[in-house]
Amino acid sequence: MLEEISGGVCAPLGFKAAAMQVNIRKPKKDMAIIASDVAAAVAGVFTRNKAAAAPIQVCQQHLQKSSVARAVVVNSGNANACTGEQGRRDATAMARETAKCLGVPEEQVWVSSTGVIGQHLPMEKILSAIPDLSKTLTNTGSSDAAAAIMTTDTFPKELAVKLSLGGKDVRIGAIAKGSGMIAPNMATMLGFVTTDANIPPPLLQKTLSRANAVSFNRISVDGDCSTNDMVMMMANGLAENDPMADGSESYLHFYAALEYVLIKLAKTIVKDGEGATKLIEIHINGARTENDAVQAARAIANSPLVKTAFHASDANWGRIMAAIGYSGIEVVPENVEISFGDVPILKKNFDIMLDERKAKEVLLKSEFEVNVNLNQGEASATFWTCDLSAKYVEINGSYRT
């Protein structure tokens, strides 16, 4: 029933995008606008970092003032974070200029930035680009927008799906960017999601928060914590499906499609982690609560020692056990079982099954699963991470210069 289609954020009816090269920090496409032809229900999830960037603060204000939005203006190369009052004025000016060019209310335009922290935006360049961007909005602009929001990403991240809700075709499109991967608390993750589904703003917010919790919040780029992380979703209703009620069959169908899109993009972000060569899917089973499962998975996913071992295809399961041990959850180490793919590594009571050759076969793959059974409950969680390579160090030592 769910079909992948082309077109990214412009696949849903009534959405257009445009991008251009403004040379904010490097000679590349670095500004974009995504806009809906009509007012769209809007929802957002934002970083919880205490030093949240100016654009985050402006989006949160606009969301308080208005449950609908018409557009978002984005730049890469400069995060407009740690820029104080001037930063807030700059972010507001970006939204205001875009609103003026599109002829819509200011609070219906969101603004997003990613890049270096602690530098003021080159506002002259940015403001003079907005009229041109507004004029070139097109329903084939998604890929350009996906490219424009990239920083150290090595490829654009874009996806769209089509589903049927009560006889009406509904589309969901999305673009995203990732960044430094082993630094779960500081990498900037941006996601922009569009849909022509008809869904009221409060349910849209609930839906985005739910799907975000099991996708972008389950990768080693942690949406909780960078200064600039955000995911924005606009739903303009042009598909004219009957309104969805929470928990209804059509809602669950829609939710599943959104979760599919966000998980697939989230995994793409991990794959493109700085210096990453492997995508690792961590399954925790047998936890007392889902929170416990996530906490254990996150500890494994964030451990530099685990990640360097994965990089070297070294079946150093003791590092996984130690990570679970310090994750903060209650755990009986004797109960823990570990397998790599379907190769058992450790059974209960530290019964070590490790066959180095078979284990290495799994770890040499570019994608593999790590399965952990805590054997103390019924809850589970899935989490995605990548390996840690010397290239990560190289990229992050030279990023700013």
Next chain:
Amino acid sequence: MLEEISGGVCAPLGFKAAAMQVNIRKPKKDMAIIASDVAAAVAGVFTRNKAAAAPIQVCQQHLQKSSVARAVVVNSGNANACTGEQGRRDATAMARETAKCLGVPEEQVWVSSTGVIGQHLPMEKILSAIPDLSKTLTNTGSSDAAAAIMTTDTFPKELAVKLSLGGKDVRIGAIAKGSGMIAPNMATMLGFVTTDANIPPPLLQKTLSRANAVSFNRISVDGDCSTNDMVMMMANGLAENDPMADGSESYLHFYAALEYVLIKLAKTIVKDGEGATKLIEIHINGARTENDAVQAARAIANSPLVKTAFHASDANWGRIMAAIGYSGIEVVPENVEISFGDVPILKKNFDIMLDERKAKEVLLKSEFEVNVNLNQGEASATFWTCDLSAKYVEINGSYRT
């Protein structure tokens, strides 16, 4: 008044040490015993990892049974962690054999292991070495013992000081080992401290805990969390100083000497962090509480993005601000001030002072200070960390193989 002397853990009266090569994992000195001629008051601080290794569990049992100790037996190359019942039997057997050879009660011998997790100790090798070790104890054995406890350390860590308490010379000696540095939660840190001071066991424990909290617990090898971390201190009273009371002048003098020794060793561990090329001292001032200061410092010290920037001598202060922002403390970003050494980088209200050339001059040094003023209280803390280099990845990808 405080004088550095030679002799390490054998500098205090009545302490001897011995080491030998048992080839547990590599052809190097890998076993040691440190012993006191007479029963010594004993204190310990241990990892809080839920998967605490067998030797940790045995030491905790011995400490419960006896407030004095005579010796500790240590091996490197194998952590005896995640080894279950068999592991506890092996650790106990090490203590028992050492106790037998020294003619002392079993519970007065502690045992400590460091190395690979999840493998059983080669007990035949280990047990047959203990009689020889016991026979070769000498008051010049400290350096050999310091070498025997090394794993990925590149140099042994040893220190001793002499002070005068009420007319009596008192000595404190110590050896330590560190390990992976950016993995604060999994590196094994071992410290063995001896003194001929006369101090009752409860006060010794309090004193060790206090000094440990501002030394080994303030570096990026976090004593809270590896499976094997421990610091053991023995005080045999042979200096015959008058008993010390908590808070007395002589106690404060003794405490200051111990803190000096532990901080100096802790800094040495950071300097020798895997792949480390720089020692960075982080000062947080103006925090509401000392806990807040430590939490902010720890976030900065553990951030891979901050550490890679330091490695590249890149004055990327925004990453420091972001780390403070996600550290979990309440903070007003506008109030934060940052300097590298005495070069101001950021003043209140994001007033950026950054002079790239001057900042780089500081960051190019092999040791420098990062000063952060949160400007919201009177509390402060100091923390030590190192940079993150590509060599760290290399070391940890190949450690086990």
